[in-house]
Amino acid sequence: MKTIKEIQNDIVDEFSMFDDWMQRYEYMIELGKTLPLIEDQYKTDDNIIKGCQSKVWLHAELIDDKVVFTADSDAIITKGIIAILIRVFSDQNPKDILEADTAFIDEIGLKEHLSPTRANGLVSMIKQLKLYALAFQTQISE
Amino acid sequence: MEPVPIHMKFDIEKIRADFPILNRKINGAPLVYLDNAATSQTPQQVIDTIVEYYSEYNANIHRGVHSLSQEATERYEGARKIIQNHINALSDHEIIFTSGTTHGINIVANGFSSILKAEDEIIISALEHHSNIVPWQMMCEQTGSRLRVLPMNDSGVLNLDEYRDMLNPKTRLVLVDHVSNALGTINPIKEIIELAHQTGAAVLVDGAQACPHLVPDMQDLDVDFYVLSGHKVCGPTGIGVLYGKEKWLNSLPPYQGGGEMISEVTFEKTTYADLPHKFEAGTPNVCGAIALGRAIDYMNDIGFDNIFQYEEQLLSYASSKLNSIEGMRIYGPPSNKAAVISFNIDGIHPYDIGTILDKLGIAVRTGHHCAQPIMDYYNIPGTVRASFAFYNTQEEVDRFVNAVIRAKSMLS
Numbered sequence: 001m002k003t004i005k006e007i008q009n010d011i012v013d014e015f016s017m018f019d020d021w022m023q024r025y026e027y028m029i030e031l032g033k034t035l036p037l038i039e040d041q042y043k044t045d046d047n048i049i050k051g052c053q054s055k056v057w058l059h060a061e062l063i064d065d066k067v068v069f070t071a072d073s074d075a076i077i078t079k080g081i082i083a084i085l086i087r088v089f090s091d092q093n094p095k096d097i098l099e100a101d102t103a104f105i106d107e108i109g110l111k112e113h114l115s116p117t118r119a120n121g122l123v124s125m126i127k128q129l130k131l132y133a134l135a136f137q138t139q140i141s142e
Numbered sequence: 143m144e145p146v147p148i149h150m151k152f153d154i155e156k157i158r159a160d161f162p163i164l165n166r167k168i169n170g171a172p173l174v175y176l177d178n179a180a181t182s183q184t185p186q187q188v189i190d191t192i193v194e195y196y197s198e199y200n201a202n203i204h205r206g207v208h209s210l211s212q213e214a215t216e217r218y219e220g221a222r223k224i225i226q227n228h229i230n231a232l233s234d235h236e237i238i239f240t241s242g243t244t245h246g247i248n249i250v251a252n253g254f255s256s257i258l259k260a261e262d263e264i265i266i267s268a269l270e271h272h273s274n275i276v277p278w279q280m281m282c283e284q285t286g287s288r289l290r291v292l293p294m295n296d297s298g299v300l301n302l303d304e305y306r307d308m309l310n311p312k313t314r315l316v317l318v319d320h321v322s323n324a325l326g327t328i329n330p331i332k333e334i335i336e337l338a339h340q341t342g343a344a345v346l347v348d349g350a351q352a353c354p355h356l357v358p359d360m361q362d363l364d365v366d367f368y369v370l371s372g373h374k375v376c377g378p379t380g381i382g383v384l385y386g387k388e389k390w391l392n393s394l395p396p397y398q399g400g401g402e403m404i405s406e407v408t409f410e411k412t413t414y415a416d417l418p419h420k421f422e423a424g425t426p427n428v429c430g431a432i433a434l435g436r437a438i439d440y441m442n443d444i445g446f447d448n449i450f451q452y453e454e455q456l457l458s459y460a461s462s463k464l465n466s467i468e469g470m471r472i473y474g475p476p477s478n479k480a481a482v483i484s485f486n487i488d489g490i491h492p493y494d495i496g497t498i499l500d501k502l503g504i505a506v507r508t509g510h511h512c513a514q515p516i517m518d519y520y521n522i523p524g525t526v527r528a529s530f531a532f533y534n535t536q537e538e539v540d541r542f543v544n545a546v547i548r549a550k551s552m553l554s
Binding site for chain 2: 021022025026029053054055074075076077078114118
């Protein structure tokens with residue numbers, strides 16, 4: 001099982017293989033297709049991440065003390081973005097998720113290549129992933 | 143499709159040379175600017191006017207005895223005259239300089255909040271931008287008046303039969319945009335105004351999206367209020383115009399208190415200045431007004447008829463090319479519309495298309511365009527909107543359409 005840092009490094013390596021941002025977007029769209037999809041029953045308004053211009057649904061479960069995320073979006077590039085985040089954070093301990101930094105996003109240059117509204121959405125997504133981790137962490141320590 | 147030659151009565155290359163920003167590259171590609179409905183670009187002549195103002199005669203107006211102040215006052219009042227002549231207002235004191243369309247609407251809405259009663263009705267068109275919705279909702283909260291929505295059909299055309307039925311003696315105001323920002327629909331405002339006047343209602347027309355394309359004639363339209371923004375007609379941001387008939391402007395209370403708008407002030411009582419100063423509290427955007435006047439002159443030199451004809455050809459060329467893309471849906475009327483194309487492609491989110499277009503150097507708008515009720519009507523999260531100006535070219539349309547095709551193949 002890879003650590004969060006190891007997965008982040010993998011992603012940085014993958015993105016460095018491309019020459020331009022059109023190719024990176026194509027890759028993100030491909031990654032979006034690998035996103036572990038949220039079950040329809042969880043695709044509710046309550047599970048929509050606030051602050052995103054397109055709709056993003058996020059669900060989390062604690063399985064064997066690890067947080068497992070599923071998600072979906074109505075926009076395909078957004079789906080790629082959340083897929084990257086889920087690849088990093090899913091199937092990890094709540095504690096590790098909470099302690100993880102997200103410098104890899106700057107390293108792959110994702111934020112600067114998103115429109116400001118989309119970059120805000122990215123921040124909201126990370127916040128929501130960490131909030132789930134915090135909730136499960138509290139649950140475990142009780 | 144074979145390109146149909148587009149005819150123009152002006153030298154497009156010469157005009158493009160007036161706009162320094164059009165030389166910019168975005169993500170390595172030459173900029174194709176198709177977000178003109180949000181903000182138009184600024185020609186060098188207007189930029190020079192701004193520089194000249196701050197380099198040569200920057201001063202506060204209307205109260206200085208010194209030469210600079212007089213010069214600035216003359217130029218500021220000269221700009222008012224330019225606007226008056228341009229929109230054929232009866233008098234120059236019916237022209238109020240504002241910070242933009244939103245400000246103008248708020249002045250009128252605030253004024254009516256002290257006039258309207260709970261039993262009064264206001265008709266608002268379904269095609270309005272948020273800036274012509276929210277101030278009236280706020281006003282209705284104060285007065286208790288009823289806001290009634292004049293519906294549109296699937297093509298984004300207002301239903302005038304229904305409008306006739308809705309009008310009644312309790313109707314005090316009708317609010318409508320001259321051109322819809324989200325769909326480009328040109329509304330039959332002359333007829334709307336005539337019908338409103340028959341029942342004694344006043345009409346406010348939001349002209350923000352019309353003025354880049356055509357010239358509204360205040361006296362011919364017999365409109366009560368008309369608002370527009372400078373930054374959509376090649377002028378700077380932060381300047382706009384509220385036109386109001388003299389009798390209305392006299393009967394509305396001032397919006398903001400301060401300097402410039404008073405006649406006499408004691409701590410017991412203040413009497414207000416005459417029009418237009420009553421609505422121009424504080425030091426106005428002197429430079430902005432003068433630059434707006436220059437922008438209107440610039441566009442008139444090209445000629446609005448020429449501009450409209452040229453943009454119409456760009457619109458029809460772009461529409462037919464886009465329509466050949468499978469899954470394309472263009473919103474808005476097939477004819478009688480300004481040079482705006484609002485569209486979606488089946489199964490693709492407008493934000494995704496906008497993001498890819500930006501990477502290819504093409505600036506369009508995506509989203510609800512501050513007209514959420516229209517998006518709700520079509521049950522969509524938003525559209526991609528390409529809006530054209532007289533400095534756009536046929537070649538740019540080709541680049542735009544090719545980029546849409548490329549985005550579609552990436553995203554589907």
